[in-house]
Amino acid sequence: MGYPIESIAHAMEILFQEAYPSEGELAALHFGVKDLAAQLVFELIFEDYKEHSSRHPIDYYIKRYDIDANNRKYTRAINYSQHYRTASNETIEAVFGIRLPELERVDMEGKNRFRGYPLTTLDFLGLKLQSECKLLEKLHVGQIDDSHKVSEGRFREMFSNYHECLDRLEPRVNAQADVITNTLLYFSTETHFLIDFLYGIVVAAERHGFPSEVPSQRIIDICGPEVLVPSTEWCPAVPYADNFMLMRWSCLFDDIFEDGDEAWARKATLLLDCKQLKSHVLQTRRDRMVSMVSELDTQEKADFIMDNYWVWDIRPEYEWTSERIRYFRKLHPLVMRLSEKPRVK
Structure with missing residues (x-):
C-alpha cells in the first residue's frame, strides 16, 4: 500500500x-511552501496522467464524445496541433539538443487519417476545445490584438463562447475521472494562453487607472518560464523552470x-526561486514521485484536486468594456510569444 496523497504533499x-x-x-508573494507543495503534487498528478492513461485513436473518442462531428472538424484541429508540437520540438532541440518522439509528426494519410494519433481523453478534449473555440486560434496567432481583424463585438463574442465551453467542461464533483481530466485540461489551456490570468491583470490595471506603460516584465516574472536558472548556494542550476x-x-x-522598484525586485527574486525550487525537485525526483502518485486511486487524486486545486471556483465572469479590450490588446502581444499561423487547408 502506498502513501496517502496528503502525506506526499506534507x-x-x-x-x-x-x-x-x-x-x-x-x-x-501571498503564499507559502504549503501552496508550493500543493502545486507540485498537482503537477505530479498531471505527470502520472500523461504516463499511465490509456490511449486510443481519435475515432474512438469521436464515437463517444462527438458522434455528429464531421471529419473536417478534427482534421483541422490535428493539423493545427501538430504545427505547434513541431514548433515546440524545434525549440527543445535548439535549447537541449534533443527531440521528443511524442512530438513528432505521425502518418495521417489515407486509412491512417484518424488512426495515426494515439490520444488520451485529455488530448482529445483539448482538440475538441480547440476546434470549437475560435478564441484560441485568434489568441495564438495574435489576431485578437488587431481591431481590423477582430472587432470589439467579435472579441466579446469569442470570449463568451470560450466561457461557455469551459462551463460545459466543469466536472461534477462525484465524477472523479472528469474532475482530474477536465481540471488538467483547464490547467494546460490556461498556462498556454493565459486567458483568465491576463483578464485579471486587465481588471487590476483598471483599478489603477490603466497606466500608459504596461508592466510586462513584472507580469512575465510571475507567469513566464525560465530556459535556465543558474545555480545558487542552495540549489543547482535548473534547465527550464516554471x-x-x-x-x-x-x-x-x-x-x-x-510596488516600487525595490519591492518588486525582491518579489521577482522570490518568484524565480520558487520556479527553481519546484522544478528542481520535480526534475530530479520525478520518477519516484510519479510512481507514488500512480499507486493512489482515482478518488484520492480527485479529492486532492477538489480540496487544493479547484480552479473552477476562480474563473472570472468576463465583462469587456471598450477600455478593457484596448488594454488587453496592448498587454497580450507584450506578454505572449506569438506563433506563426499554421497553413491548414
Missing part, C-alpha cells in the same frame, strides 16, 4: 522548508501596479 512541504533558506519571506500557480496568481495582480 513531505514536499518539509523538503521545501529545509532546502530553501528564504522560506520566511514568501509571505511577500511555476504555474493558478490558484495564487491573482494575489499578485495589484502588487504589479503598486
Whole structure:
C-alpha cells in the first residue's frame, strides 16, 4: 500500500522548508511552501496522467464524445496541433539538443487519417476545445490584438463562447475521472494562453487607472518560464523552470501596479526561486514521485484536486468594456510569444 496523497504533499512541504533558506519571506508573494507543495503534487498528478492513461485513436473518442462531428472538424484541429508540437520540438532541440518522439509528426494519410494519433481523453478534449473555440486560434496567432481583424463585438463574442465551453467542461464533483481530466485540461489551456490570468491583470490595471506603460516584465516574472536558472548556494542550476500557480496568481495582480522598484525586485527574486525550487525537485525526483502518485486511486487524486486545486471556483465572469479590450490588446502581444499561423487547408 502506498502513501496517502496528503502525506506526499506534507513531505514536499518539509523538503521545501529545509532546502530553501528564504522560506520566511514568501509571505511577500501571498503564499507559502504549503501552496508550493500543493502545486507540485498537482503537477505530479498531471505527470502520472500523461504516463499511465490509456490511449486510443481519435475515432474512438469521436464515437463517444462527438458522434455528429464531421471529419473536417478534427482534421483541422490535428493539423493545427501538430504545427505547434513541431514548433515546440524545434525549440527543445535548439535549447537541449534533443527531440521528443511524442512530438513528432505521425502518418495521417489515407486509412491512417484518424488512426495515426494515439490520444488520451485529455488530448482529445483539448482538440475538441480547440476546434470549437475560435478564441484560441485568434489568441495564438495574435489576431485578437488587431481591431481590423477582430472587432470589439467579435472579441466579446469569442470570449463568451470560450466561457461557455469551459462551463460545459466543469466536472461534477462525484465524477472523479472528469474532475482530474477536465481540471488538467483547464490547467494546460490556461498556462498556454493565459486567458483568465491576463483578464485579471486587465481588471487590476483598471483599478489603477490603466497606466500608459504596461508592466510586462513584472507580469512575465510571475507567469513566464525560465530556459535556465543558474545555480545558487542552495540549489543547482535548473534547465527550464516554471511555476504555474493558478490558484495564487491573482494575489499578485495589484502588487504589479503598486510596488516600487525595490519591492518588486525582491518579489521577482522570490518568484524565480520558487520556479527553481519546484522544478528542481520535480526534475530530479520525478520518477519516484510519479510512481507514488500512480499507486493512489482515482478518488484520492480527485479529492486532492477538489480540496487544493479547484480552479473552477476562480474563473472570472468576463465583462469587456471598450477600455478593457484596448488594454488587453496592448498587454497580450507584450506578454505572449506569438506563433506563426499554421497553413491548414
